[in-house]
Amino acid sequence: MTPIGRDEAQGRAAEELLRPEYQKxxxxxxxxxxxxxxxxxxxxxxxxxxxxxxxxxxxxxxxxxxxxxxxxxxxxxxxxxxxxxGSIFGTRTMTAAEHRALAERLAAEQRWGEAVQERLRAIARDLEERALVDDMPGRTADELAAEAGTALPAFAGELAAAARSFDDVTYGGMLGTPAAYATMTSLDQRLKAARPVPA
Structure with a gap:
């Protein structure tokens, strides 16, 4: 039996692997x-x-x-x-106070985008706790702004702007800023004292 060269061995191996029984x-x-x-x-x-x-x-x-x-x-x-x-809240249920505390910690660390997100979550949870909006799992920021704007019409424009700010940092790839966080915090504080318009 004569020895075979490297190229011939590779060719034979390739032919062998092409046989039907080797096909995956x-x-x-x-x-x-x-x-x-x-x-x-x-x-x-x-x-x-x-x-x-x-x-x-x-x-x-x-x-x-x-x-x-x-x-x-x-x-x-x-x-x-x-x-x-697409929802506002993650998987863990937190109170409005817990969301506010987390937002403050994130702001102290200058993590402005996350701080903006948590402050809007605080707003949403506070409105739910006060029964100004329904507790609705999977709610989007825009849905929150629309429902809360009906209960508190004086804040409808600011709520819509807050929803846009949340969406910008969450889905739009925009960076949060101290100004955006300050605006969201101011809205949160004023909403805490707001009373709904009688039906």
Missing amino acids: EDWIAYVLRIGRQFLGDLLDGTGSSAGGIVAAIVVGLVILALAGLVFWALRKAPLRRAAAA
């Missing part, structure tokens, strides 16, 4: 192949009787329904995450 099957093709094989085995096992064929069809429909439910759930998950990401 993607997961969709794998699931479809297993499903077809299962249904084929089921039909073979039931024979040609009418009851067997009906049973095979029912089992196939159940499998398709389950696959559809899984697909639907997987498509809805990103929408739920996106809705949660």
